[in-house]
Amino acid sequence: MRTSDPACPMTFPHDHDAEGRFDWLRLRLDELADADLIRRPFTVESAQGPVLTVVDDAGRRRELLNFCSNNYLNLAADPRVIAAARDAVERWGVGSGASRLISGTTSPHRQAEAALADFMGADDALLLSTGYMANVAVATALAGRGDTVLLDKLDHASLIDAARQCGARLRTYPHGDVDRLADLLARADGTGRRFVLTDSLFSMDGDFAPLREIAALKSRHPFTLIVDEAHAIGVFGRTGRGVAELLEVSDAVDVTVGTCSKSLGGAGGFVAGDRVLIDALRNTARPFVYSTAPPAAAAAAVVAAVEIVRSEPQRRGRLLAAAASLRAMLAEAGWDVSPSVSQIIPIAWGGASRAMEAQRVLLDRGVLAAAIRPPTVPRGTSRLRLSVMDGLPPDAPTRLLDALSAARERGVGAK
Ligand SMILES: Cc1ncc(COP(=O)(O)O)c(C=O)c1O
Numbered sequence: 455m456r457t458s459d460p461a462c463p464m465t466f467p468h469d470h471d472a473e474g475r476f477d478w479l480r481l482r483l484d485e486l487a488d489a490d491l492i493r494r495p496f497t498v499e500s501a502q503g504p505v506l507t508v509v510d511d512a513g514r515r516r517e518l519l520n521f522c523s524n525n526y527l528n529l530a531a532d533p534r535v536i537a538a539a540r541d542a543v544e545r546w547g548v549g550s551g552a553s554r555l556i557s558g559t560t561s562p563h564r565q566a567e568a569a570l571a572d573f574m575g576a577d578d579a580l581l582l583s584t585g586y587m588a589n590v591a592v593a594t595a596l597a598g599r600g601d602t603v604l605l606d607k608l609d610h611a612s613l614i615d616a617a618r619q620c621g622a623r624l625r626t627y628p629h630g631d632v633d634r635l636a637d638l639l640a641r642a643d644g645t646g647r648r649f650v651l652t653d654s655l656f657s658m659d660g661d662f663a664p665l666r667e668i669a670a671l672k673s674r675h676p677f678t679l680i681v682d683e684a685h686a687i688g689v690f691g692r693t694g695r696g697v698a699e700l701l702e703v704s705d706a707v708d709v710t711v712g713t714c715s716k717s718l719g720g721a722g723g724f725v726a727g728d729r730v731l732i733d734a735l736r737n738t739a740r741p742f743v744y745s746t747a748p749p750a751a752a753a754a755a756v757v758a759a760v761e762i763v764r765s766e767p768q769r770r771g772r773l774l775a776a777a778a779s780l781r782a783m784l785a786e787a788g789w790d791v792s793p794s795v796s797q798i799i800p801i802a803w804g805g806a807s808r809a810m811e812a813q814r815v816l817l818d819r820g821v822l823a824a825a826i827r828p829p830t831v832p833r834g835t836s837r838l839r840l841s842v843m844d845g846l847p848p849d850a851p852t853r854l855l856d857a858l859s860a861a862r863e864r865g866v867g868a869k
Pocket residue numbers: 584585586587589610612653657682684685713714715722723
């Protein structure tokens with residue numbers, strides 16, 4: 455489908471650019487459309503939760519089971535989190551006025567940092583507007599020309615972009631391949647500092663990084679270990695700190711990056727670690743220094759959400775039980791759910807067009823599951839990424855399985 459086709463799901467009609475100023479962009483969009491890689495968000499008309507109200511192009515409102523959110527603990531619309539944000543808006547207003555270093559640091563920002571540091575068992579924490587910015591802050595402040603940054607092939611784009619921006623030499627090891635990582639570390643001996651950047655729970659595959667094995671390499675080839683716990687915070691570990699806590703390697707992790715946008719149900723990112731690390735970031739990390747502070751209300755919401763995660767461990771217990779049960783049901787029905795060990799369960803679908811068609815079949819049955827296509831995942835590995843959320847209705851798994859069977863019957867199934 456071309457962008458000039460009236461049915462094409464793009465926001466601009468063909469003749470808006472009559473002068474042809476952006477023909478080269480239209481060509482690029484046409485190529486994406488031909489490969490079924492065009493993206494367009496649908497409009498959600500409800501708060502984030504287990505069921506979403508969505509409005510389609512014809513203006514019809516529909517209720518959809520939400521199998522595609524990172525709001526894993528269902529805190530995005532928790533009344534206590536909403537109240538904290540609402541009170542903060544009334545007290546502090548909406549905008550922060552300037553960078554944190556100029557006039558943007560309010561007491562909710564400080565409280566959020568104290569709460570995050572305490573929750574993560576770190577000396578200190580630094581709050582930023584997004585998790586993406588937190589990764590850029592860490593990589594660009596710590597690594598530079600002459601250093602080597604080593605990345606897992608499936609690291610999240612924010613880690614890759616962060617590494618690209620820092621000016622260090624980049625080396626990528628195949629997903630989870632610790633031997634190859636050891637080899638690359640050895641080759642980087644004597645050439646500046648070495649940094650290993652990895653997701654702890656991979657966002658598109660639902661598996662863990664081999665953090666124990668990676669940590670064990672430190673004695674042979676010292677390096678700084680930076681772990682992004684975005685999808686694991688609030689879900690894994692005895693106190694919800696993430697995969698490093700679960701695998702008992704927290705002491706080997708030098709820098710932890712997290713988001714407030716997933717299990718914590720809000721917005722923002724953070725870095726947790728030693729006081730000197732956080733002081734250095736506060737002074738030199740460009741996404742912190744040169745960007746307006748996140749709203750105080752976002753920080754207040756973080757404080758409330760952290761308190762809930764700490765005081766209601768049953769939420770992660772329920773979530774993990776629901777995820778294990780869904781993985782078992784899917785496997786029983788013949789779906790390949792490996793390599794997932796978590797609340798993120800990808801179902802391999804191959805080509806982008808087939809994954810999109812499967813998403814449409816599910817949508818017709820009231821189930822929202824995201825078709826994940828290149829460049830988010832490698833070519834030929836498009837998938838439906840299912841994510842489980844605490845609070846899904848009891849019949850959600852069977853409705854999902856019925857919808858997947860319908861996709862399979864329509865000939866678009868992965869198996
Ligand atoms: C592993 C990982 N790190 C960082 C981010 C970015 O976090 P944020 O959405 O808060 O910018 C994401 C997701 O979006 C992620 O999956």
